[in-house]
Amino acid sequence: xxxxxxxxxxxxxxxxxxxxxxxxxxxxxxxxxxxxxxxxxxxxxxxxxxxxxxxxxxxxxxxxxxxxxxxxxxxxxxxxxxxxxxxxxxxxxxxxxxxxxxxxxxxxxxxxxxxxxxxxxxxxxxxxxxxxxxxx
Numbered sequence: 001x002x003x004x005x006x007x008x009x010x011x012x013x014x015x016x017x018x019x020x021x022x023x024x025x026x027x028x029x030x031x032x033x034x035x036x037x038x039x040x041x042x043x044x045x046x047x048x049x050x051x052x053x054x055x056x057x058x059x060x061x062x063x064x065x066x067x068x069x070x071x072x073x074x075x076x077x078x079x080x081x082x083x084x085x086x087x088x089x090x091x092x093x094x095x096x097x098x099x100x101x102x103x104x105x106x107x108x109x110x111x112x113x114x115x116x117x118x119x120x121x122x123x124x125x126x127x128x129x130x131x132x133x134x135x136x
Contacts, residue, residue, distance in 0.1 A: 004036045012039045013058075016046060022055040030062050038062045044079045 006027060013023040016039060026035050038061040042054060051057050061067070067075075116122060116133065125133075 004032045006032065009035050009039065012036070012043065016042050016054050016058070018055045018058060022058075026055075026059060026062065034062050037067045038065075040076065041067045044076065047083055 006024070009027060009032060010020045010023050013020065013035075023035065035058070038058055041061055042051070042058050045051060045057075046054075116125075122130075
């Protein structure tokens with residue numbers, strides 16, 4: 001892991017919408033390592049949720065140690081894996097919805113092209129289905 005500096009904390013704090021002055025005050029009070037460690041948690045948290053007051057969130061995270069008591073690389077890897085999995089599920093859902101719409105459009109086009117009432121198999125369709133089809 002690289003060495004933690006005030007400049008890196010300010011840079012990462014800026015990415016999390018925290019002013020350099022706030023970062024400096026937190027570093028003076030809690031130290032570079034604590035601020036840097038909780039900035040990572042805040043940065044990951046911003047992907048999942050909307051954090052209204054990131055500076056206050058960071059201060060609270062430092063005071064109550066929101067960072068897990070496991071190595072950060074493992075935590076980040078796990079969090080990114082969950083984010084990738086969520087993105088994959090969202091893509092899968094979007095694809096299913098797109099295919100369902102496409103199937104509905106094709107069925108409607110086929111029905112407009114060759115109405116089922118004109119099919120030779122129409123006489124075998126149950127009466128309830130015929131009534132339902134007529135209601136459309």
